[in-house]
Amino acid sequence: xxxxxxxxxxxxxxxxxxxxxxxxxxxxxxxxxxxxxxxxxxxxxxxxxxxxxxxxxxxxxxxxxxxxxxxxxxxxxxxxxxxxxxxxxxxxxxxxxxxxxxxxxxxxxxxxxxxxxxxxxxxxxxxxxxxxxxxxxxxxxxxxxxxxxxxxxxxxxxxxxxxxxxxxxxxxxxxxxxxxxxxxxxxxxxxxxxxxxxxxxxxxxxxxxxxxxxxx
Numbered sequence: 001x002x003x004x005x006x007x008x009x010x011x012x013x014x015x016x017x018x019x020x021x022x023x024x025x026x027x028x029x030x031x032x033x034x035x036x037x038x039x040x041x042x043x044x045x046x047x048x049x050x051x052x053x054x055x056x057x058x059x060x061x062x063x064x065x066x067x068x069x070x071x072x073x074x075x076x077x078x079x080x081x082x083x084x085x086x087x088x089x090x091x092x093x094x095x096x097x098x099x100x101x102x103x104x105x106x107x108x109x110x111x112x113x114x115x116x117x118x119x120x121x122x123x124x125x126x127x128x129x130x131x132x133x134x135x136x137x138x139x140x141x142x143x144x145x146x147x148x149x150x151x152x153x154x155x156x157x158x159x160x161x162x163x164x165x166x167x168x169x170x171x172x173x174x175x176x177x178x179x180x181x182x183x184x185x186x187x188x189x190x191x192x193x194x195x196x197x198x199x200x201x202x203x204x205x206x207x208x209x210x211x212x213x214x215x216x
Contacts, residue, residue, distance in 0.1 A: 003180030004173045007126075007192045008133075011199045015134065018203055019141055023210040028142045030151035034093055037153065040209035042098045043105040045086040047205070050109035052079035054116045054128060061121040067175050074132075074168060085159055103215060104208035108201040115194060122179050126191035129176055130198040136169045 008015075018024060023040075026032035052075045059071035089095070101109070116124040142157050151157070159165065180188050207213075 002177045003188055003191065004129075004177050007195050010192060011130075011196055014196075014199045014203060015137065018134065018138060018206065021203075021206055021210065023206045024138060024142065027153050027156075028145050029147045030149075030153060032153065034152070036210055036212065038093050038095050039102075039212055040206075041086055041089050041093065042095055043102055043205070043209065045083060045090075046098050046101055047105050047109055048078045048082050048086070050113060051128070051131060052076075054109070054112045054124075057113070057116040058121060058124050058128065061116075061124070062175075063121075064178075070171055070175060074172065077168065082159070085155070089155070100215075102208060103213060104201070104204045108198075108205055111197065111201060119190075119194075120187070122183050122187050123190050123194050125172075125176050125179060127194040127198050129172055129195055130202050132169045132172045134199060134202050136166055139165070 023032065023036065027037070055071050055075035055078060059068050059075060062068055062071060112127055115127040119127075139157060139159070146154070146157055148154070176191070180191055183191070
C-alpha cells in the first residue's frame with residue numbers, strides 16, 4: 001500500500017468530521033450566512049499568500065527538477081489564480097479588505113512555513129498535502145450534494161471540484177508517494193505526523209470561519 005493510502009486511513013475520522021461540519025453543510029445547500037463566508041474568504045485569501053510562499057520554499061529545496069517545476073506551478077496557482085477568485089468574490093460579497101490573520105489561520109500558516117523552512121523537504125511536502133487533497137475531496141462532496149438552485153457559493157464549489165485542480169492534487173500525492181518510497185521508515189512516520197497535524201488545522205480553519213473566531 002502506498003504511503004498516501006495508508007496515511008489517508010489515519011485521518012478518515014477527521015475527514016468525516018469535516019463533512020459533518022455546519023460550515024460544509026450550509027455551504028452545500030447555500031444557507032451559510034454571508035458574514036461567515038466573508039470571514040472565510042478573507043482568511044483564506046491571507047492563507048493562500050503564505051501557502052504560495054511555502055510552496056515556493058519547497059520548490060527551492062526539493063531535488064527532482066520536475067518536482068521543482070510542479071511546486072513552482074502550485075505556488076503560482078495559489079497566489080495568482082485562486083487569489084483572483086477571491087478578489088472577484090470580494091466584490092460580489094462586499095469585502096473591503098482582508099483584515100488581519102486570525103488565530104486558526106495564523107497557526108496553520110506558521111506551522112506550514114516553519115515546517116518547510118526547518119524540517120527536511122520530505123516532511124514539508126506531507127504537511128502541505130492536506131490543503132490540496134482534503135479541499136478536493138470536500139469540494140467533490142459538496143458538488144455531489146449541493147443545492148444548485150441559486151446557490152451563492154457555486155463558483156467556489158466549481159473551482160475545488162474542477163478537473164484542473166484535481167490534476168494538481170494527483171500530482172502532489174504522487175510526489176509524496178515517490179519521496180516516501182525513497183525514505184526511511186522514520187521519515188515516513190514523520191511525514192504522516194505532519195499530514196495529520198495539517199488535517200487538524202484544516203478542520204479548525206473551517207470551524208473558526210463558522211464561529212467567527214478572532215483574537216481576544
